[in-house]
Amino acid sequence: MTLHVENPGRSAVAAVIGLGSMGFGMAQALKRAGLAVVGYDVAPAAVARFIAEGGRGASTLGEAVRDADIVVSVVVNAVQTEAVLFGPEGIASVMKPGAVFISSATMDPAIARDLAQRVEALGFHYLDAPISGGAAKAAKGELTIMASGSARAFAAARPALDAMAAKVYELGDAAGTGAAFKMINQLLAGVHIAAACEAISFAAKQDLNLEKVYEVITASAGNSWMFENRIPHVLAGDYTPLSAIEIFVKDLGIVQDMARAERYPVPLVAAALQMYLAASGAGMGRDDDSSLARLYAQLSGAQLPGTIKA
Template identity: 85%
Template sequence: MSVSHSVSTPRVAAVIGLGSMGFGMALSLKRAGLEVLGADVSPEAVARFVSEGGRGFTNLPAEIGEAEIVVSVVVNAAQTETVLFGPEGIATKMRPGAVFISSATMDPAIARRLSARLEANGIHYLDAPISGGAARAAKGELTIMASGTHAAFAAARPALDAMAAKVYELGDAAGLGAAFKMINQLLAGVHIAAACEAITFAAKQGLDLEKVYEVITASAGNSWMFENRIPHVLAGDYTPLSAVDIFVKDLGIIQDMARSERYPVPLSAAALQVYLAASGAGMGRDDDSSLARLYAQLSGAQLPEKAE
């Protein structure tokens, strides 16, 4: 089946997955004037979205056919495939010519396969991983690394404009956006591990950690992840904004991709072991800055505790 190239001004969008990122993205779409359907398995997340004026569902809504744009912000490729083609999948319920914006981090080969399968149903597929965190999602200031056909970009444009400060158009084939995201995740995962290793090493030496943060963020050793994550450690607050298990998944994907290419990735492989250790120690659903807690447990270093 050929995909329709007709584009009209969208009135209704849907967001599948109302977690820390998806919730902000849904609110950004509402601010842009769209009616937004929001779906999540968590009744609390759905209730929160309804309180903001959205239409909420704890399952994949039959009303999905109303939406010209569907944004999927689930955890991984398996969940994305279930959303589309599972027993209650939306692929056969979406209107022809609508666009599915896939924001889950996944292997590029899987993105290509999902795209081909969905476009055979007359639906556009935009491979559009995201970066920026929950705060930027809520402000509509994400970075989106997107690839897909010209028609997919055209259909998705109102949502991209609402959700992102920067949209990188990386090519006309699904999988390119996913590949760029994996390069980002390699760096992000290694940088977080390095930041947590460094701040806990500083604690082991008895340094003033607030002063370490001040000095390093003004020095060459700084990174975006050090600047963003170490305040969690200083506050002793490991409420998950980005969980340890996300990098267990993402660095695992990188290992699989690298192995298939016979390409060595020793730094990300070492970082993966630290995330695995933290997850195995019961921190998998905690903030990824919890790697500092793991280093503290291994070394006897004392980190700040959360104020009561």
């Protein structure tokens, strides 16, 4: 099945809602693939930046989606996703007939199913499509997308999926499955970051050469993708938020809520969540999630690069 457009000679129009670190890169990838892209963000500066890079900007949600065949929502959570769709300026009343709404926010699978039912009842398509890969891969169009939805939703979304992702996993015909896969990923990611930060700070407490620790561990069985990716931030003393502490406060909180509903124990998640909460409470919530290493250092007196020795 192919995407239906009124004029087969024109490019599909895609609206990207949310031009943060991920959404901006995704909008760039869509534009590079030849789609006509309109960007919207609550921060006017983000829209201005997209316009400066050759994209089209919109000042309201309605303006952004009115002519869009594909709407890519890259907001933070389920609450924001619902507001985009059904809030006071919600797009559900102005979307183009037959358009597909691609939801990339991380959320509880039950909420994804509810949103999909409400969107599809209005005659639109809904693709549950959380993402993984980070801002750099978003900008290159090399994300991993964990998607579920109807065959018609996949067909309508295909031009955008092909542009944004190196891997698109088609995980079922019902919304919620993609969200569930993403939560398993976030469980592992959050725990692995906490473990990596605990390890590197423990190494610092022992006055080990941290550059050499990184070299040895990344060549050894104790390595993980998160250790390899996040510990360079610690070594550089640079906690610029590529993925913030608050993301895992939210996501591990969702995992814990899901597990509690299933009467399933998640002790590693619980321990990691407490560290993210502590880092947030210490004023690091908007900093990079590798800031957990700083928290460990503060608690233990370990000396990390870029910190002032007491």
